[in-house]
Amino acid sequence: MAIIRRHRVLAFFLLAYVLTWGAVPWRSFFAPGVLIAAVIVVALTEGVAGLRAMGSRLIRWRVRWVWYVLALAVPLGVQLAATGITRGLGAPAPDVDELEVWYALPMAIGLAVVNPLQAPLAEEPSFRGWAQVALQRGRTPLAATSLMAVGVTVWHAPLFVMPEFGSSPVEALATVGVTFWYAWLFNHASGSALLTLIAHATEGAVETSTLWEAPADTARMALAYGLVWCLVAVALIVVDRRFWTAPSPPLEDEPPRAAYGAQPAT
Numbered sequence: 001m002a003i004i005r006r007h008r009v010l011a012f013f014l015l016a017y018v019l020t021w022g023a024v025p026w027r028s029f030f031a032p033g034v035l036i037a038a039v040i041v042v043a044l045t046e047g048v049a050g051l052r053a054m055g056s057r058l059i060r061w062r063v064r065w066v067w068y069v070l071a072l073a074v075p076l077g078v079q080l081a082a083t084g085i086t087r088g089l090g091a092p093a094p095d096v097d098e099l100e101v102w103y104a105l106p107m108a109i110g111l112a113v114v115n116p117l118q119a120p121l122a123e124e125p126s127f128r129g130w131a132q133v134a135l136q137r138g139r140t141p142l143a144a145t146s147l148m149a150v151g152v153t154v155w156h157a158p159l160f161v162m163p164e165f166g167s168s169p170v171e172a173l174a175t176v177g178v179t180f181w182y183a184w185l186f187n188h189a190s191g192s193a194l195l196t197l198i199a200h201a202t203e204g205a206v207e208t209s210t211l212w213e214a215p216a217d218t219a220r221m222a223l224a225y226g227l228v229w230c231l232v233a234v235a236l237i238v239v240d241r242r243f244w245t246a247p248s249p250p251l252e253d254e255p256p257r258a259a260y261g262a263q264p265a266t
Helices: 002-006 010-023 033-045 047-056 065-088 098-114 117-137 143-154 157-161 171-187 193-203 215-239 241-243
Strands: none
Touching: 002 010, 002 033, 010 033, 010 117, 010 143, 033 047, 033 117, 047 117, 047 193, 065 171, 065 193, 065 215, 098 117, 098 193, 098 215, 117 143, 117 171, 117 193, 143 157, 143 171, 157 171, 171 193, 171 215, 171 241, 215 241
16 A cells, blocks of 8 residues: 555556456457546545545536637647648548538537546546646646656557557557647646546547548548647647646645655656
8 A cells, every 4th residue: 555655646557557458358448447547546545535636626617718618629620630631631521421520519529528438538537637636746747747648648559559449559649749738728727627528528529530431541630630739739838838847736626745745646
């Protein structure tokens, strides 16, 4: 227990890998494993107060309206930009009915927000609602988010390398870039994992891998999508450099940091 308390974030990621990847032999990816891992580690290291804080971040809806707009607009803007780049590289118009896509989009986002078997509802309370906060104790947001990007990308690794999941290694670019976007949104929206949940659900609402039948066009889209997210991450770091490089301010519901010792969480 002393080791787990001292290295609670590392313990969380290792347990998340075990629980999620445990389904890989059956050609599946158990996304809820990351939430189960977070609940177990938080219960063991922070008790009821830690679980209450993690839960409160998931239902924190009283934030400025601009963050709701950005949570929806930025992921959709990235998808549109990546689609435009893909078409500029020679791909035909996407093989979808645009009116039907936009008509169904609110429903797709809503289902992703509330469905416990989909990745957003499993990831956001865990990655942003707890691990991001824990890593920021004693670190700048830039350092904490860099560690998060590594941990989250490794967690997704089976999706990138197993053909049955329909992804490719280049999609790791998008995972890294979007991790910085989620961290920036989470911290600016008063530590609301609800806002990152909405952003995550929006980001996954349009399945970009099905927009074209030709594998070459799909590969171009995956590369363009990852590069656009990386550009968003770089832009956020450059434009808001003071936020990323200053010591992370504690959240309102965060327990006193002295309770965790002087060393940053690992």
